[in-house]
Amino acid sequence: MYDLSDRNLTLLPESLFCSDSDDIQQLNLRRNSLSAKNPANPSAVQVGWLDDLTRFASLTSLDLSSNRLSTFPVSITQLLNLQKLNLASNCIQTIPSNVKLLKR
Structure with missing residues (x-):
């Protein structure tokens, strides 16, 4: 499990993408300041923003509670x-x- 909770993150850390992201099954990002997209360029997929989560193909558990998600x-x-x-x-x-296409 990768636990990145309570770190006041606004972006996912680059080190998370440098590791073998295909092997990460559980990711805890609760109580940060994450948002789904870059407000300056909402149409672009950019490393570090939550719209880049597709790199974590093996992810089975994701905690994004208590962030700044509006979308x-x-x-x-x-x-x-x-x-x-x-x-x-x-x-x-x-x-x-x-969302109903997800396993559970």
Whole structure:
């Protein structure tokens, strides 16, 4: 498990992407200051933003509770092995319909 909780992160650390991200099964990012997209360039996929989560193909558990999410990170719908997702204490208004394609 990678535990990056309580670090006041605004971006995912570069070291997370330098490691073998295919092997990460559990990722704890709770109580940070993460947002889904770069507000300066919301249409681009950029390293460090949550829209870059597709690199974690083996992820089964993801905790994004208590961050600054106002939109659902669409890249989560591409995490086909994801079984547990915690988005509590964010300001997400809508969840995309393709979330139902996730395993659980």
